Amino acid sequence: MKPETAAIHALNLVKSATGDVSMPISLSTTFLRDEDGGYPGGHMYSRMSNPNRAALENVITALEFGADTCAFSSGNTAGMSIFQALKSGSHIIAPDDMYWGLKKQLLSIFNETLTFDFISLIDVDKIESFIKPNTVMIWAETPSNPLIKITDIEALAKICKAHKLILAVDSTFASPTLQNPITLGADIVMHSTTKYIGGHSDVLGGSLTTATKNEFWERVKNIQQNGGAVPSPFDCFLLLRSIKTLAYRMKGHCENAMKLAQYLEAHPKVEAVYYPGLPSHPQHDVAKKQMKDFGGMLSVLVKGDAATARKVVNTVKVFAQATSLGGVESLIEHRASVEGPDTKTPQNLIRVSVGLEHIDDLIADFEQALG
Known part of the structure; x- marks a missing residue:
């Protein structure tokens, strides 16, 4: 489906007894088990998953041409979950023009467990000289905040594939209707859904979408579900409503x-x-x-x-x-x-x-x- 259509129809709305066209808000924190102990509705506990969050994650996955999405309570939490999923001692290459909130996380929260270099990602030919034996990820942000630098995602992806690095792209300034890093070779794309996806300055949120469901993604998903920094059903409802008009x-x-x-x-x-x-x-x-x-x-x-x-x-x-x-x-x-x-x-x-x-x-x- 084209983005305009996917934004409206990709939430996989389950038909309810009352025939709701717009997805109702499911505020229940817990869900019924059947006689065998299973969960016939597909949800166990709202921190792990709930209908509204599942719908939001489905839509963003479709818009980003990914394999799976994790929604978070803020963009900073989404980014932090990536850094938390890295093993201690890992080295990250990050842009010199990087959203200050995430850069501050690296400098003040992960400064004892991770190492990082903030460099220009514009001159692609010089990036490989910063790759070390413990480098595991290149973190890109395009367009960047606030200098609006544009990083060549496809060129970065080739470097990452050659050195078996993860390429994560903060695509917040672009939105999924303008840029799809996964189709250009990125492994993970991040959004602060507070921004264009929400679009009305009234809801906080973040998301990560993966190209493949691999071991690293399972670490991220574990942090989301067991760390518990997830958006509320009402937040997800607001984001879903906003996404329907995102392309326009x-x-x-x-x-x-x-x-x-x-x-x-x-x-x-x-x-x-x-x-x-x-x-x-x-x-x-x-x-x-x-x-x-x-x-x-x-x-x-x-x-x-x-x-x-x-x-x-x-x-x-x-x-x-x-x-x-x-x-x-x-x-x-x-x-x-x-x-x-x-x-x-x-x-x-x-x-x-x-x-x-x-x-x-x-x-x-x-x-x-x-x-």
């Missing part, structure tokens, strides 16, 4: 982002715009090769310093100054101040999550804020 929402996000990026690139008070849809983006050709469209995220370098950037984010009226991304409303933030004193993000960078408002209003808002 993404078309609006992409259209608005491209027009805003073109406007800002031509503005005299803007130093640079990072958006993969612009021909000026250094990895524009890679983005064209592996993405169906270029997403709703862009970063802007204003001419000036941190004070100049803060003045812009404090002056906009339509854009909401808040962290996170992927909602129907446009968000804006001075990213370096979120990441703290150790950030490598330029002080004059503004990160923009382009929403679904009319593009004329978004451009007019930037016009008055920059003016």
Whole structure:
């Protein structure tokens, strides 16, 4: 099925006695056993599985062309479950421009059990020089947060196959309707479902989808089920409802982002715009090769310093100054101040999550804020 159809029909809805077209919320924490001790409904205890979570995992698996999916209570928990599943002493190669929450996990939680190098994954020819005997994984993030770098997933996959490494890709900025890392050779794809999959800034969640059900995946699944950091049935219900419109929402996000990026690139008070849809983006050709469209995220370098950037984010009226991304409303933030004193993000960078408002209003808002 095409993504628009899979998003609506891939949840494998079980016909109920009342004939619900929309999946009901199953709040039960435990499920009946039969005379032989089995579970005729397919579920034992809601931490292990429940109808709403199973439906969510089925849909994401279909959208990502994977073999199985684990849903989690947050994107950070999804990423952390990957790191937890690695054996002590493992080495990870990760991108230099990496979501600060997951990077902070590695530096503050896994710093005594794992080793890691944060390098540029853009220059593929130099990656192999960082592979060590204990390297087990390359963690990629494309498009990246907040510099919107594009990593060639197919090229990374070839390196990982040659060295028997796991390739995990954080595809949150793209969404499953714009990019499918598994079809490009990745082993695992991660999403913060809080973002575009949820799409309304009202539910927290994360997911991991695997290309194959192997031993490593069983370790991840064990962490999900026995660690217990799973989304509630209501969270899963909200995500399932949002996924039905994901493909069409993404078309609006992409259209608005491209027009805003073109406007800002031509503005005299803007130093640079990072958006993969612009021909000026250094990895524009890679983005064209592996993405169906270029997403709703862009970063802007204003001419000036941190004070100049803060003045812009404090002056906009339509854009909401808040962290996170992927909602129907446009968000804006001075990213370096979120990441703290150790950030490598330029002080004059503004990160923009382009929403679904009319593009004329978004451009007019930037016009008055920059003016």
